[in-house]
Amino acid sequence: MIILLLICCMSTLSGLVVHNLSALVRDNILLPCDLMSNNTAENMTVTWKLNNTDRQVHRYKGGRDMNDRQCPDYKGRTTLSKLDLNTGNASLKLANVTMADGVEYICSIQIGNGSEQVKALVKVEVKVPMLGPAVPVTVTATVGQDLHLPCHLSPNITAEGMAITWLLKRTGKRVLRYENDCYKGGLDAYRGRVALLKEEVRRGNATLRLTGVKLSDEAEYVCSIEDEHWHGNISVQLKVKGLEVRGPQQSVTALVREDILLPCYLVPNSSAESMVVTWKLNNTGRLVHLYKDGRDMNDQQYPDYRGRTTLSKVALHNGNASLKLANVQMSDHGDYTCLIQDGSWRHQLTMHVEVKGKQIDTAHAWRAGFGIMFVLALALATALALLLYHVRRRLKGRVYFLFMHYFMYRTEQYKMEY
Template identity: 30%
Template sequence: MVDLPGHSLSGVIASFLFILLTMKQSDDFRVIGPAYPILARVGEDALLTCQLFPKRTAMHMKVKWYRTEPDMPAIAHWDGVEMTEMQVEEYRDRIEWIDDSIADGNVTLKIHNIQPSDNGQYWCQFQEGNYHKETSLLLKVANMGSAPKIHMEGPREGEVQLVCTAKGWFPEPQVYWEDITGERLLTVSEHHIQDEEGLFYVEDTLVIRNVSVETVSCFIHNPVLTEGKGAVIALPEKFQTELAFLKVIGPSQPILVRVGEDIQLTCYLFPKANAQSMEVRWVQAHHYPAVYVYTNGDHVAGEQMVDYRGRTALVSDAIHEGRLTLQIRNARASDDGQYQCLFEKDGVYQKASLDLKVVAVGSSPRITMEMLTDGEIQLMCTSNGWFPQPQMQWRDIEGKAIPSISEILHSDSHGLFHVETSLLITNSSMANVTCSISNLPLGEEKKAAFILSESRMAFSWTILPVLGLLFAMVIGLIRRKNW
């Protein structure tokens, strides 16, 4: 054993104490949060809490809550001051910083009026100097929507179609059908969409081909809340309702409308019946969102698709006879397609299909010419504003079709087509051509002719050889001079 001089031992101890005192104490803490997900219902408030371990003050630290990017926090505090300039816009006026226990390293984020978009992972970060630690918390947002409604389409021969609908669920719920014995029934189609608020609308269809089935139930289950709602329909009772004996009649031919014109979609009950107490809706593929909904004498704006807001009006002068017309102003290319008109009462509906064809004839074609390096000529024919996709064709002076070398189509922000087609002219027999663009549903076309004179053609095909000869002569003169 070696004896150290007294002054040496005291020096080592002093150095060790100095190191301990000057060492940063930033690397001896962790951040902890709840061990389980935090559950909050839509519209309620949620508390997200995290704390330092072991306990120590965080009053001088930088603390932030964020979702995906630390540089885009929901809220951040530094030395007890809120850093609002860093805050993500969607959380402004909806969050509250609670730091009653910040002296013990405990902070809480309160989110008011929980929305579906708040669902997911959050991070709580403490920073002291250049050192930081963080932990994650899982916020599960849930909402019980409306009770399901079962709609029955007027009975057809040999089968009955049932549609179960509900709104306002989160997260996406589970939907299933059962017969009176509790046996699961196979769904034909499922349509689940999120509305503007992020809540789910569900529409599940069931077809019953067993006429002996009398009672069917639809259940909707929230997987987070482990709660559900159900509805039951008694089929024999529905077979006796008014609409079970009526039909809905729509146009027998497609409705043809030009872009910018007004659309009229008319349907009526047969035999005639008063529809004032019925719900009438015009839809595309599904019941919701709708193009237009009429019920209890008024328009249901909350169920209307965004694209049709402010563009629709109902003509109901003959509603007592069961005839209604929906007007859609200023037809757009996006309006093209099939619609359905549904009359519903007492949970039974009848429907008719309407085929709307939106058309537009574009600008007159414009032909431009480009000289190619090998002496050939390329023609380009362009036009704008067509719908649906038009047919393009080049023809010679005798009207015979000439194949193009390329065709390009793309739609603009209004859904209208811009078209380009190219033709390669290789000899004088193709000097006079026509470019035609046709709208097939309307049977209309626009043409442009291109005429290239023989002298111009001769000039076109001799210009390159002549230039080549001149170039060769210049090179020869230069070489001779150098010699």
Template identity: 20%
Template sequence: MARIGRLAFLEVLTLLWTLSRGDTDVLCVFMESCMLPCSFRGGSDVIIHWTQMKTRQSFVHAYYINQNVLAHQDQRFRGRTSLFEEQLSAGNASLLLREVQIQDQGRYKCFTDVFHANEDSFVNVKVDAPVREVHIQQEGERITCSSEGIYPEPNLTWTASPSSGVKLRSTTIVQPSQRELYNISSSVTHSPSDAGLVYNCTVSSASGGKTASLSSRLKSSEQRHRSGGEETCVFNASCILPCGEEADDVEVIHWHHFYEEKKYIVHSYFKKVDHLENQDRRYKNRTSLVEDRNTKRRTSLRLMRVQIRDQGRYECYTSNSGKPSKSYVTLHVDAPVDSVSVRREGNSTTCSAEGIYPQPQLTWSTEPPSNVTPRGDPAVQQTEDQLYSITSSLTLSDGDRSLSYSCNVSTRSNWRKVTPRQYFYNGTNIEIPCRASSASSQDFSLIWRYNRSEIIVSRTLHSVADNVSDQWKQQVKEVSESGNLILQNLTPQQGGIYTCELRQAGNGLVTENWMLITQTPTRQSERSVSPKVRGIVVAVVLLIYITVVGLIISQTICKTRGNPSTDSVHGVRDRRRSAESENSSSPEATSMV
């Protein structure tokens, strides 16, 4: 009985300790990779089960008998999960979830068992699809702003500058799209009396937002580079093609595009009004005339949502009082490298990027330099929009694991270099390296992110002070001159992907640090439990202790004194037998017989 009481006492203590630790919260980014942390005491012959705790439990990943067992894996997770197998012996049972979907949100259970000593831990996963781009355009007196593929549901706000007390009346529509994402659009009406105003449209969600601006004369976010009679514009942005006519009053304007030996009507203006009935359909709702910044005449062409097929030679024909004039401009379109993804499976590492133009280049490098080479040439594919995607894989042997390797994707307009690293760290203070480079981070703007979305700290080019986000002020100790992030007071729940991004003139260096943090419980971690929870735990433990001690004392007394009711029955019987024996042996009793 005492042994059972002690076992029950230990089980309750284990349960209370598990409850007091709480779940780990992880924020993942839609269609990117995410690590769900889980650690155990370590050892060989480990059994690992990952499940998603919804109305019906979904089997996510299993590992036992030194191999992955995925026969019963839920179809939604096929080909998207893996473990860090080289770190299992050290106690790392974390799950790598790739191409994260919105429906991946929820509570996950990590079960581990080593020699019948099992542990459960839980991870709460939230998914965020951040605002990646905001489009703003003007059609007549209506200015429209939109953004797509966002989660959770976004907000859209308008402001005007300089502030003149103008009240912007907007109509905003939010629509759900495929994959449980949201699209948002809004419009305001521009009055000619508001000439000179700059309209700012901000689309924001839980993880942050982006702003696009448009002036009555020129949109500030338009990206272009003048080079004589040439213009270079960014894919899916807006662009201005200058005309150059200097006449006071232009009566007729015709813009044409020479493409594949054909001449297309892009935009026409005469009799003081636009005439778009003969406009080629590929330019529908994408053109308007704006004031040329040099001549101050409304002859230049604004081309919105620029596509790759918009490249080529453009002609601006003007006529004033019957005197015709022509000027020409050549348009080039770039889709720069926006992001590079690197993922690792066993000894194979794959690097990929997409949505690029013109055709990019992909190269690998290691630090220190080595003879490691990729498996064949990079695979390049082109979409219907004429954009390129590129992929390459690198195989590392066991002897190459100490190397730091980087993937660089470049095109004529910019480049991005990603260096992934993995760490298994035991402690509360750590310095996370930004990159392997001798250049000072002061030559770049810098952003440190947690799990690729949550901003930890940022530093603008040549800035004096770092801007630390409020939720990380207790953990950020400092950022070194080289960009290394020094953190303190970390907990295992803050393991994940720490990304350092350095940018300069559109180019970027990205270092991804995959961190698993473990630590032995200390007084500091004990103090992190709220006084209320700690008081409840202590009270329950004392109650159980008193109950178990009472049971043990009661059992001990019973064994010492015996059962009182049984003793009283045997005592009566013994007294009767003694009296009968005395009566039979006395002389008086004999004479009576």
């Protein structure tokens, strides 16, 4: 599509028509040259060249283009319409305007073997597009959200064929580069999370889509668009909000030899799997547990805690960095710090752990003792009853024997007396 952006002025000097044109880089423009009559220019010689030079931009002769002497900078970018030539219109289409095209052009026509007549002088001013938004922009997002960082050409011209680069302003490190319809690598932290909208690139829109926002994504970003003749850039600030580390408001109480959970979690819920979680005992600085690079790294862990601490990866996925401490000891008493880090972001909380020894329940002990004594007493009473029963039986038999023996003795005596 041919776009003629602005005709600032058209005047006539000694039969020469002067045109002042303004165009944007990468636009297509029409350099006007009219015979001012309906005479066909099909059999004429039409020459376009740079003013005050012999550098040929386009030449038409003998019913066809003859560009063997054409300046290389214009190769493949100029067109004369034969249909327009039939009506005396020798305007030249110049495609894909560059900054170097901002010069003066002369259109001349030669009829037969006659002298060459200059018909038009076209002055072209090439302007670069501006990058928008025109005012500084701050985009605010919460962790885990998907967002767009705006960047576009103004006015809207295609950005195809241009190189689009997004980078971090503070470090200059590349987040993404898009060139020749291909992505080129950037920082690993953004891999698989950034992209351009390809359909929008054709409309000059270089907005960056960033998915799964992390705390470490908070930074100032630079959008840069360039081709061989022009470049421009803008900055976009990204603010990531909403994450806090929270835990218990009061002391955590534990009994010796029991297992406890020390609460520590992110609000709102956001995966802590890729973050660094550090648990320490405050008053001594001893390392209780360290989670980093997606795994436990406890080679520097204080020996007293070895094998007794656990972080759940399932819980970490939901932003829960609570520490399980098994087989609590009296030495575990103190203030513990839970520190969570993600890039330059860090937040921590401190909680007090009070350890108590197990106490005996005296009432329960008395009840248990009484029960045992009752059972023992019952057993003893039963044993005594059985013993008395057997003794009585044995005694009863003995008494009967003595009685019968005495009775028989007295009977014999009685008989002897009488």
